[in-house]
Amino acid sequence: MTAINEVTRYDLEGDVGVVTLNSPPVNALSAPVRDGLANGVAAAMADAGAKAIVIICEGRTFIAGADITEFGGPQRGASLYDVQTTIENAKKPVIAAIHGTALGGGLEVALTCHYRVAVPSARCGLPEVNLGLLPGAGGTQRLPRIVGVQKALEMMTSGQHVPAKECLAMGLVDELVEEGKLREGAVAYAHKVAAEGRPLKRVRDLSDKIEAAKGHPEIFANFRAANSRRFRGFLAPEYNIRCVEAAVNQSFEDGLATERKLFGELMAGSQSAAQRYAFFAERQAAKIPDVPDDTAVIPVNKVGIIGAGTMGGGIAMNFMNIGIPVTIVEMKQEALDRGLATIRRNYERSRTAKPEETEARMSRLSGSLDLSALADCDLVIEAVFERMDIKKEVFAKLDAICKPGAILATNTSGLNIDEIASATKRPEAVIGLHFFSPANVMKLLEIVRADHTSKEVINTCMKLARRIGKIAVLVGVCPGFVGNRILGQRQREANKLIMEGAMPWDVDRVLYDFGFPMGPFAMSDLAGLDIGWVKERSKGETIRDVLCEMDRRGQKSGAGWYDYDENRNAKPSPVTEKILHDFIVRTGANPRKISDDEILERCLYPMVNEGAKILEEKKAIRASDIDVVWENGYGWPIYEGGPMWWGDRVGLPKVLEKMKQFQAQMGDAFKPAPLLERLAAEGKRFQDAR
Ligand code: T1G
Numbered sequence: 236m237t238a239i240n241e242v243t244r245y246d247l248e249g250d251v252g253v254v255t256l257n258s259p260p261v262n263a264l265s266a267p268v269r270d271g272l273a274n275g276v277a278a279a280m281a282d283a284g285a286k287a288i289v290i291i292c293e294g295r296t297f298i299a300g301a302d303i304t305e306f307g308g309p310q311r312g313a314s315l316y317d318v319q320t321t322i323e324n325a326k327k328p329v330i331a332a333i334h335g336t337a338l339g340g341g342l343e344v345a346l347t348c349h350y351r352v353a354v355p356s357a358r359c360g361l362p363e364v365n366l367g368l369l370p371g372a373g374g375t376q377r378l379p380r381i382v383g384v385q386k387a388l389e390m391m392t393s394g395q396h397v398p399a400k401e402c403l404a405m406g407l408v409d410e411l412v413e414e415g416k417l418r419e420g421a422v423a424y425a426h427k428v429a430a431e432g433r434p435l436k437r438v439r440d441l442s443d444k445i446e447a448a449k450g451h452p453e454i455f456a457n458f459r460a461a462n463s464r465r466f467r468g469f470l471a472p473e474y475n476i477r478c479v480e481a482a483v484n485q486s487f488e489d490g491l492a493t494e495r496k497l498f499g500e501l502m503a504g505s506q507s508a509a510q511r512y513a514f515f516a517e518r519q520a521a522k523i524p525d526v527p528d529d530t531a532v533i534p535v536n537k538v539g540i541i542g543a544g545t546m547g548g549g550i551a552m553n554f555m556n557i558g559i560p561v562t563i564v565e566m567k568q569e570a571l572d573r574g575l576a577t578i579r580r581n582y583e584r585s586r587t588a589k590p591e592e593t594e595a596r597m598s599r600l601s602g603s604l605d606l607s608a609l610a611d612c613d614l615v616i617e618a619v620f621e622r623m624d625i626k627k628e629v630f631a632k633l634d635a636i637c638k639p640g641a642i643l644a645t646n647t648s649g650l651n652i653d654e655i656a657s658a659t660k661r662p663e664a665v666i667g668l669h670f671f672s673p674a675n676v677m678k679l680l681e682i683v684r685a686d687h688t689s690k691e692v693i694n695t696c697m698k699l700a701r702r703i704g705k706i707a708v709l710v711g712v713c714p715g716f717v718g719n720r721i722l723g724q725r726q727r728e729a730n731k732l733i734m735e736g737a738m739p740w741d742v743d744r745v746l747y748d749f750g751f752p753m754g755p756f757a758m759s760d761l762a763g764l765d766i767g768w769v770k771e772r773s774k775g776e777t778i779r780d781v782l783c784e785m786d787r788r789g790q791k792s793g794a795g796w797y798d799y800d801e802n803r804n805a806k807p808s809p810v811t812e813k814i815l816h817d818f819i820v821r822t823g824a825n826p827r828k829i830s831d832d833e834i835l836e837r838c839l840y841p842m843v844n845e846g847a848k849i850l851e852e853k854k855a856i857r858a859s860d861i862d863v864v865w866e867n868g869y870g871w872p873i874y875e876g877g878p879m880w881w882g883d884r885v886g887l888p889k890v891l892e893k894m895k896q897f898q899a900q901m902g903d904a905f906k907p908a909p910l911l912e913r914l915a916a917e918g919k920r921f922q923d924a925r
Contacts, residue, residue: 237278239278242257242268243270243274245275251287251422252287252289253422254271258271261336262294264300264344266302267312269315279327280326290322290332296335298345299338315344327435332417333408337360339361347373347438352408352424353403354415359407364471367508367874369391369494370391370494371502375387376478376491379445380445380482382405382444384454388455388458399411448483471507478493505884509877510876513866520707520863523694530690533613537611541616542618543564543575544618547574548574549674560599562612563602564606606633614642617643626655643659644666644696646669649719652685652712653685653686653712666688667684669683677867681717681718682708697709711853716854717855717864718865721878725839733756734815735819735826735827736826736827743755750871752870761789761790763790763791764782764789764795768783778818840882840890841894843879844911846882850924858879861879887911
């Protein structure tokens with residue numbers, strides 16, 4: 236064994252030289268790893284005993300990409316290009332041995348090896364697009380040469396981690412070796428390659444799959460057309476497509492040059508900066524400063540849910556999906572039957588669950604009309620009506636029924652959890668688990684820490700969130716927590732803007748063009764304008780009253796803020812326009828022309844300002860947590876980094892100046908938060924706020 240450097244060693248096993256990387260957590264291509272690779276391969280080349288070379292990693296995974304923390308820093312150590320050239324032009328066969336995830340630069344290194352073997356649980360991908368980038372180490376030119384143009388387009392624009400079996404089928408991997416026996420399997424394979432004198436296959440020399448696509452520009456046109464909705468607003472997908480076009484229409488070297496140019500443009504742009512920020516923000520959110528990672532975790536092997544409605548059912552599916560039995564309690568048999576049937580239908584409709592999986596998951600579900608059925612649950616989640624009196628009644632009963640040590644959670648979307656906890660003698664066991672609808676799909680989980688919630692309960696729920704595939708953000712108790720509290724600011728201004736002369740479709744268009752999937756008025760037409768509206772009590776006092784009284788209750792009635800055709804396509808409504816105009820005049824105001832800039836600033840700046848208040852009140856641990864909430868729960872476009880990151884990019888002095896201007900014109904709803912004032916004055920950003 237020869238230590239090449241602090242993260243690399245070289246061994247000769249039989250007639251195979253093995254270069255082993257060990258750079259936790261994910262063997263990212265940091266400078267020491269690049270140096271280790273270059274010198275390790277050189278050592279193997281120089282070792283007369285080595286007839287072939289294996290590159291393998293220790294730890295949880297093969298190389299999971301370039302080291303993102305090095306981006307934007309000075310170039311240190313060997314360049315990745317040089318490392319790859321050394322490998323690709325080696326005069327001995329080089330075999331990549333893959334476990335975990337070969338991603339980004341990691342797969343690009345493997346693509347310069349002459350052969351690739353993997354264990355069945357491994358996955359390969361080029362997920363740079365998720366960082367607003369493209370594979371910048373030859374992946375855009377080599378991948379299409381080995382898997383074909385269509386598959387390369389799919390992999391590079393989705394960032395998908397492709398299972399090893401599929402990689403084998405498409406030629407990306409040459410052989411699967413026994414699970415848990417990667418090293419032996421790879422050394423045996425390398426020995427075979429050398430012994431059989433197999434060619435030093437360079438992916439860059441492959442051309443058949445590229446040739447097949449020459450003269451077929453429709454491949455790219457169709458791919459763009461088929462994915463235009465998914466790629467809307469993002470730059471990186473288009474840049475990835477252009478690189479694959481270059482692979483088809485240019486020489487390998489020219490294609491590499493195109494890749495380098497387009498990579499540089501993306502790297503210098505704000506979208507990638509925002510998406511890289513989001514990558515780390517998501518991982519930061521899992522870290523709770525005063526709850527160490529090794530805080531005790533309460534075992535959760537049985538979950539109880541109260542309420543079999545849309546939320547209760549969706550929440551249940553998360554636990555059933557990972558093998559945890561769930562008992563759902565309802566008041567009436569009919570509601571229980573409806574809830575259980577909806578869960579089964581959701582599985583039957585989902586494209587991912589096979590019939591046998593559906594049965595396995597449904598076998599973990601039981602229903603009851605009796606709360607005492609939850610006595611031995613480790614975690615109980617209440618998802619009943621959003622009324623404090625009902626919540627407190629339920630928690631008082633749970634307190635009497637549930638075993639000691641059980642976690643009592645509420646799915647409230649904004650009620651005071653300290654008050655709910657006060658209905659029990661074990662407030663330390665009470666926590667908020669605020670799921671988003673549909674709860675089995677939406678990634679975000681707002682975990683709400685109440686005054687007495689114990690660190691064990693918090694750590695248990697943060698870890699459990701990861702097990703059910705959620706992105707958890709810990710927030711404090713305040714009306715609407717983080718997400719809805721900030722949403723309230725945008726909603727207020729949207730409603731005020733249409734009372735001043737803007738049309739609902741103007742507001743929606745501006746927010747849609749900013750990157751939100753949908754504007755607030757189209758959203759309320761989708762949800763139904765009559766949620767919480769009572770016909771008997773309606774007096775035409777609000778626009779919504781008037782619309783509902785006219786049976787314009789949204790998409791479901793064919794009209795709401797918008798008019799809808801038979802295919803539910805929305806178009807601006809002259810009826811709504813007239814109603815709005817008459818309403819404004821009736822209130823004595825004069826409708827005025829409102830610019831798109833004003834619409835955007837009045838909708839978004841108060842959100843940033845409210846985020847500042849949330850940070851001041853310590854209802855969020857860090858600014859990036861607020862951004863993670865909005866990107867994963869409220870459709871804030873990830874390439875705009877979230878309200879706090881975006882506020883920093885616009886510049887806090889500008890946000891402050893505008894808030895003050897609006898405050899002077901429209902009152903204290905725009906009163907700047909002291910933190911905004913302070914950071915703007917100190918030339919600091921929210922990211923610097925401590
Ligand atoms: N660089 C630096 N740190 C990384 C990293 C990376 N590429 N990947 C992960 N980490 C850190 C992460 O921040 C966390 O740190 C810890 O590792 C565990 O990660 C030239 C330009 C590999 C599937 O996009 O998708 O190559 O919080 O919590 O859930 O073309 O990490 O513990 O301090 O996510 O088990 C392309 C990114 C880079 C893959 C593991 N590669 N990583 O998931 O653990 S760009 C990627 C992941 C590139 C080239 C280009 C996942 C994972 P900490 P984790 P996990």
